[in-house]
Structure formats: structure tokens, C-alpha cells
Amino acid sequence: MSEKKLSIAELLKDVAVVLLLVALVCLCTIYMLSYQTVGGYAFTRQTMATLSGESVKYQYADYFESSYACPRFVGFAARELGENVGFHCLGGENASVSATLVPFYEKLFGEDGSVVKLTPGAGEALFAELLARDHIYVAYENDLPKSLILALAMQDATVREITGEYIREILIVPELHLYNGVSMMPAGVQIYTEIYTFYAVARDSAGNYYRYATAYVPEAATDVSFNTNYYLTYTTTDSFFFYEYAELLATDTYFDTYDLHGRVSDTTTVLTAAHGTLPPKTLTMSYVSPTQTQRAALLDALRINPNKVTSFTDSSGVSFYYDEGCNAGITPRGLLTYTAHVDGGLSLSSLFEYRAQENTYDAHDYVGAALVLASDLWQAFYAADGHGLEMYISRVDYDGETTTVYFGYTSDGLPVYFEGSADLISFAFSDGRLRAVSCQFLAIDVAHRMPVPSDTLWDLRVAVMENKTRTAYAYAYYLYDGEPSGAMTVGRRTEGAS
């Protein structure tokens, strides 16, 4: 073999040795690494556990709207300026007013806040003292769980339990003066004002008082803080009014004339001057028997197939529907009832077509289910025309086993009282199932609008009172400014048969 070929052969052998050595090193490395534990997973069992809980909540998210627990009244008191500015009808153009409370709620009622229950005496004294100073006063129609108020206001918070504080009135007040500096108005305009930290005192109808505090300290101009100019800028809406509290007024002949002392509390608002218009109108409400189409839609809303159930109508006109695990009834007066059998009832997992990992449900699930069902029933009966009525959560009860959610109606943001009660729809849940429903539907007409001089307002609510022989009327209470003081009702209750 020639020398050249020999040298090429030797070169190839050298290259082979080198390559095989490199391969050996690589294979050894791979072999040793194969015994080591690989890096962590991006999606772990812990991630899954967290996701399972959130996943059910997501399905209710769209139904948790703030309008279901909108404050009936929000007032801003600035003593130094001598002005109290208040807002009723907190939907529509005044929706921004209730939205401004959300940052305060987040700090006071959320995870960063703390709560202390006050003794009745201390709470009452503190509440009265704060009423006479600068504050933001918020009043709901009824006692509601604080956690539910927060969940509906923020729409991304959850309410785990219907326990703890029920509150109806809240005073948000300044605590410590930090500095004089720049704050941001809702319109984005910067103003120079005094900046304070804040805390809140709340109470329910039973006289329980709570003090809410937060460690939060505003630092930037856009941070929520208590400052006079900030909240008074909401006079930019067209429907505010100046008010005083009944307690702070001198005794008025109106209260004596109409014997209203028993119905006046220290925080009853008295309108002293109005700006813009309030919506005076008369609502005519009556019982109505649902049509066949409405009946089928109502049953479908309760996930009962009207084509598959056994039904019959008794001599008084009440229709009964029997399905597996439950039965429903519809009266000629538009009362829909649903009753689950012992182990029956619509399960939440079928309502949302989601199979829960564990059969544990918290208040958020039940309130969410109630919102979904209420929305479906409303749509089934009223379709597109609810005559300006909307639903709101009037009450939530929990007796340790059953969670019951009640809904009422509002007209222009004012709660409607029918026969003295605001609870017109109720859903009872336990063990992940719907156990009972009671739903009263009414036919509503706007009879006519009366030109009412609304200079002074004592208390505002819509009450529907039914006479057995006549349709019902709605009326609001107004207090005239001037002399003599008098009450004007928007509608009248008819006595006797026509």
C-alpha cells in the first residue's frame, strides 16, 4: 500500500478514536443525567387544586352584577363647606356614584381590612358622632352580608360563607391627615386637596356595630383616599340633591302631622333642595295568570321539560307539574313554586354542566346559582319588557344548613314593596341542590306620570299595596319644602271595590 494511502488510513483511525471518545463522554453524561430528577412541572397538582375551586366560580362571574346590591342612597357630607350632597336611584346616570365606593370597599372589606365588633353603646355613640363630621354615608335597603356586598361591588371577589357581619348602613370617615397634595378626580383631572387615610363604621338593623380598618396608606394621586374635593366632584351628575338627616333637623310639623316619628331614624334623609328631576310615576301592579307559553318557559328555566312531566290542574286553577325528584306549581295569580323531594332537586353541577370535583359548595355558588335562575325566570316571564323593573337581592339567610336568597323588584332604582314585603322571589339551596323556589310574578303598567314638585324628600321607596278587589298602586313619599309641610303621594291606594 502506498504511503499516502497508509497515512490516510491512520488519519481516519485517529478521527474515529476521537469521535468515539467524544461519543463516549456524551453517552456517559446522558446516562448519568437520566438518573437525575427532571425539572419541576409547570402545571402541578397544587395548580389543579386551585383551578378546581376557581373554575366553578367563573361560571357565575357574569351574573354577579353590582345592580343586584346597589346602595339605595349615598351621601357625601362636608361640614366645613356646609354641604351634604346625596344621590338616590343609583343606576343609570348615577351608576358612577356607587362605582366610586368600590375602591373603599376593596380596602376595608377585602383581605387587607380588619373588623372589630363594637358594643351597642360604643357603636351608637361613635355612629352619632361621625354623622356630625365629614363622612360618606351609604345605605342599603336591607341587611346584607358584607362579603356579598363586596363580591357584587367588585365582581371578581368571592363570598365563601354567609356568616359574619350583616350590614345595612356604612359611614366611611377620614382618620389621619397625611399631607396636602394632589388627588385625582374621577374625570381624570388633578386637584390639590387634603389627603387622609380612612376607616368605616357599619351597622345592621338589629343594632350591631362594626368598625372596619385598613392598613392601606394612599401614596400616589390615583390611590383611593378620603379627601373633600374628591367625593364632592360627583355633583357633576344631574340628579343629586342637598340633604340633611332627620336627627339633625329641628322637629318638623310634618312628622307630627303624619305621625311619622316611629318611622324616622337618625339617618333618614331629608331633601332640602333638588337638582334635576326625580322620576315621579304611578305603577299599577296586578296578579296575572301566566300564558301557556310563559308556563312552558318558566318550567324550562327550572330545567323541567314541560313535554315530559306529569301535570294536572285542580278545581281552583292551580297547575301542578311532577318531574323526577321535584314538583312545581303555578297558581292563577302568577305564583310559581318548586319543591324538591327528599334527595331530589336541581343539582348545581347539572345547572352549570360542570361536574364539581367535590360536593362542597359555598355561598358564592348558591348566590351565583340564584342569580342565574332568577335571570332565567325573569326572562321567561317578562321577556324583553319588564316595564323598567329590575331585580335586586333583598335578603340572604343561612341557618347552618340551607342558604336562601331573596330577590325584590326595583323601579328606577327604588325598591318596590308589595304588601309590605320586598321579597318576591326566593331560592333555597342545600347540599349542592335547589330545594325550593317561590316566585311571584306581577303585571306592571306605568299608569301615568304626575308632575310632583319634589323640593323636599323624606324617604324614597316604592310601595305596592294590594286591595283585594282592585289592582295595586305604587306611591312614594315626598315631603314638601315650604309651608305647611305635607306629604304627596304619587299614587293612591283605593279603598273598597270599584
Add this chain to the structure above:
Amino acid sequence: MNWKKLKVLAIALLLLVDGFFLFMIVQRNYHSTHYDGEVIDSAIGVFRKSELYVDRSFLEDKVVTLPVYTGRAVSDLSQTAVARTLIAAGYRLSEVSGGIRCTDAIGEFYFGNDFAFYYTEHGLYDRPSDLLATERYIRLTPENVYRQDALRVAANFVARYNLRSLGEGAFDYEIAYGEVYSSGINYIVTLTQRIDGVPIYGEICLLISGGRVMAADGVFVTSSPDRRESAEMTDLINVLFMEKAFLDERYREGGRFSYTPMVLSKVVYSYAVYFDAEGTFYFVPLCTVSYMNGESRSYNCVSRKLYS
């Protein structure tokens, strides 16, 4: 010393050692993705004590590992391709709590934020999935001519309303048709969306009558995922042990004298959809075990809990 001979010896030795390590690596890789024969035998023996019969072939296959897909659900459903197609076809779109509804004179579609879906002609109440749960529908064999007709009607429906086309995520879906069932008058076609060949749990059922689709319901994912993550996923043997525990519990609570024999007939992997509170969706692997007697159960492969 004869370096030349030494080099030849070195090459031979290195080839031998390299070959040895290569073999060990391949073998190790195989063992990490397949069950050992003794483990299989032992597990099968344990299962048999609970009257759970598992053929070796199920456990001899390669161990399945699936990733988790995740993405952001489209916030405005009216902007999805399917909604735009319906609007262009004359459907009236309205937003309802939880989703959107598209209606015309004949019927309506509903698409939920949670990927719930149904279609129905006006006045029809029964959902195809409910009908399928009754015993009135039987499965048609592949060579049945009516099966082909029903599939054709279903495919036209899917194509006409653009149920194939989705969002702009990194991963897209394919539509796979499943079984066709008949009641003698009507037909139900089942189909699923698949991602990388794995179906989404919750098939879509189409009710066909008179040559047209009268109703449909199921899970229809309107957004594509844009991320894939490695998942801490349990394997089939552990799923079967969970199944064994379920059968043991059922036996203890049932009060019967003996177990009901359960012969495993099918193992299917799919993806269940979960949402977090911010609207991000996750496709999490499920393992569904089915038996000869028709029973089936699904387990979440990450949480290791019974899913359905």
C-alpha cells in the same frame, strides 16, 4: 509498541463501550415509558382481587403523558368567527348573561363564556345529549348507509356555520366525528374537537331529523389555546388503582355478597376544560376507563380525582 494495532484495539473497545451505554440509555428510556412486566403482572393480580379485569395489552402500551394547554378566552364572543358567520347569515345577535344568543326565524344558537353550546329550532325542548342518555337510540355500524347520510348532514351543518374555525391561538383544533345513533326516525351524530389528536371532553351531539339538524348541544370551544405546559400527570396504573378503590368502596357500601365483575374494554384520554377566575382556560388531561357492561368513569390525571 505498535501504535497502529493499539489504535485498532482502542476503536474496538470504544465501539463496545459506546454500544453498551447506548443500549443502556435506550433500555432506560423504554423502561421509563413502559411498565415492567413484573409490575404489570403484580398490578393485574391486585386488580383481580376486586373483580377488576384488565388485559395486559392496556398496560404494555407506552405510558401516555399529555401537556396542559392554556389560553385566554375571547372576551367578546360576538367577534368569534362562528358568531360573525351567523350574523352574516342573518341571525340576530343578543348578549345574555353568560354568553351570546343568535336567533332567526327558524332557531337559535347559544354560545356560553364557559364554552357551553346549544342549537335548537324554536319550540323544541329536548337536548340531543339527554335523548342519547335514554335507551331509545342504538349505535349504527360503520357500513350502515343511513349513518353516512347522517354524517353528511352533520358535516354540512358544521361547515355552513363555521363551527370549525376558531380563534388565533398558537394551537388549533380539528373536528372528529364519532358515533351515529338512530331511534328509527331520528339520528344523533356525535363529534368532538381535538387538539393534537386528543379530544375535548364533552362531545357535541347533533339531532338530525328529516335531513336537517334540529338541535345540538355540548361543549364547543370558541378560543384556541396559545400555550402548552408540562403537567404533573398520573399514569394509567395509578388511575386503575383509583378505580379499584372506587369499586372497593362501592362494594363496601353496597352490601352485596360479591363484587360485580368489571372487564376493562377501553381507555381514552381527553381534555377537560377548566377556567380560572380571570377567564383563562386550561385543558387538563382526563383518563376515561370504560367496561364491557357499559359503565365508565373519568379521572382527572393531575388532581387524581374522579371527574365523572
